[in-house]
Amino acid sequence: MTEEDRIREIYHRVSEAAEHWPTTTLDYYHGQPFKALIAGMLSAQSREEQTLKAAETLFALADNPEDILKLTDRQILEAVRPATYYESKAKYVREICQRLVEIDGGVVPSELDKLVQYRGVGWKVAVLTRQVAFDIHDDITVDVHVNRISKRLGLVDPSIKQPEKINEALKQVMPREFWARWNSMMVQFGREVCKPTYPQCATCFLRELCPQIGVVQTGPRTFKNAEYK
Template identity: 70%
Template structure:
């Protein structure tokens, strides 16, 4: 049964419980590149629609070969392609790696831009990648980074309208209900929580640490202690 506390208290309790539990969960891949804008940009672009472990493999392989735009441009197309081959759409993303490095040097003096508008001028960089790059690379949090975990869990928890699809709108809805000091941590926490408990297809509701605070929107109970997602990725 869901606890009937005021909404701001419910949100604070959800945040605090998940933050505490997350200390024991594996860190997110992107957290390795905090404060490193170039690596954050390349890693964020590579991570799109790709499982974390595959992204991690690709990033390790690529950054082993080169860790700055000048050196990366010295690599052959084949070297870049092979390094990033674990990620989805790696052939396109390998081209983006080169184009990003070229634009960085020719247009921005090798410095990763600090705004969403400037970053989305780069090939392969949409709103989500730009927001993630700013958050990880520079610690700039004007928006909440939205990925599949933030989207899915926000809807199940009743923080986001289940009909909202576009990441910028999901971010706006979350910003209205989450205190400003949570914004930097929300994406990372949801990635960790989404891997361990609130999983995509079969969320672990029966053992969930915020079960009493969650309306389980669009989660269907299908058997003893078994819950299934109703289709929101």
């Protein structure tokens, strides 16, 4: 099996399985730039359910920048409390809305260099926002799941740490048509199978395709991968 065939097989197996798994939080805001931007910012270091709860609580109070600016600081703080670092993120919510209204005319920009000007929006959130809000897939969003699983699968050198460089390394080996869904698929796969501490290697449907790089402990049963070459 060539490396390209291996990658295609990995993609297709995960893609098929992902049809039966819960969608990711940001999928809720597909095609909705403002919500995608705010939810993306809230998602940093937060679990899916925390992000969704914070975002939905906030959007129930106000779902556009002008109306959010009419909320009190306390209202915003309480709304985003489920997210980690909620005190900072509550301030970012207001600052994002202010910049949107005062500089960008209330319209979320689609350019990467403009998105990273927003408070609390780094490269990862900017790439994610472009994907979710605008269907722009020039890059692969690199979060903890993409980072961990891509390295276990031998797609990225484990010594590469920066998300931008992991993105570039993945783009070197990943067919262009796979970039759009790689992040959401890895989030789902990482929650269900290739978990951070105890990946379910013994029952994983990728086991004969995976070199398990860096895996030191697996789920309930151990698996010795003798088939991967």
